[in-house]
Amino acid sequence: MERLIEGHKKFLAEVFPRRRNQFHLLAESQAPEWLFITCSDSRIVPDLILGTEPGDLFISRSIGNIVPVSMSDVDGVTATIEYAVDVLKVKHVILCGHSDCGALKAALDRPKLEKLPKASRWLHHVEAAFSHRQPLNPEDGAHAELASLIRGNVVAQLLNLRAQPSVARAMMEGRLAVHGWYYEILSGRIERFDEDARRFVALVEE
Template identity: 40%
Template sequence: MIEKFLDGNKRFLEEDFAKDPEHYGPLASSQHPTVLWIGCSDSRVNPERITGAKAGEVFVQRNIGNIVPVHDWNFATVLEYALNHLKVGDIVICGHSDCGAIKGLDHESTDAYIPLWLNNAMEAKRRVDGRMQVPKNPEEEKIRRRLIEIENVGLQLEHLRTYPPVKAAEKEGRVRLHGLYFDLATGELKKIF
């Protein structure tokens, strides 16, 4: 597999990098992204690919379930750097269909870390389950899961607003927050919040 990646890099060098030195040259010494993208680690949801963004346009933080953990030092450093040093003007939280993290909310696990991490999304499941009947068939279960995926984006926006750098930047009008949802079946990216 690594050989495939190295071959892919050769194609990138020939077909993209070498043909656009005006874009890639300055990126060798600095970056000026305009967006902080908080997305899922899912291999099917590559932010640059699904948005058509070029290298240097998006500062990316990905994790299982596009989660914004409350009081997390690692996550806080990403926010602080994006807002205070890169001066991004937009923060996106992007959820997606067929999310394994959301599926995991319904299952007991013997894993050591995943259940603890997923607790950061459990409130989204509670909210959806509190306003709908128990699904009676696979189609209703699919609808329920999609509603939880969407609710989770909203919940993570709430979590994002608990961080002081975000609160200050939003209050001062330096940043706008957005919730997006990517449908794997259709390839469509929609604004939901």
């Protein structure tokens, strides 16, 4: 805890004073342009990866960057999507998966979830990933099989995202675009799912 407390002290002493006016504006309202749906994984830091600032991204995180389409109870992901699209009027929704995703590892080895009933139930929502596996990429090396499934999960969850009533309505009205991304932790690079080509391509051409 001391590390966090010291970090907050530094924020109060060095960061906040320089950006006081920005935080003053954010204190009473927000108008993010993007809803960023990603995994709970501690290695994914959207503002660091994308160079965004406080107030830019409305973020939803859950293991496996899952967008449920059928649950008997209320879930935070779809509630967040509804709020972002219908109240905040975001213009883009980005669904971002990542390499070495523990959720998809677990989906490949279900017995390890026997003592995690809630996680096991949640991961039923990634079953469609197996139907959307992407071609193996030699650049993924020994992890090609897992990376193929993780990319497939991005496609599956992107379809679930489009099925959300608020999203479908906003897209029909022409005020919302959705995007599927895959973030490679080792290289720091992002791939986007090309809807026309039905494959992942580099977000930034080199």
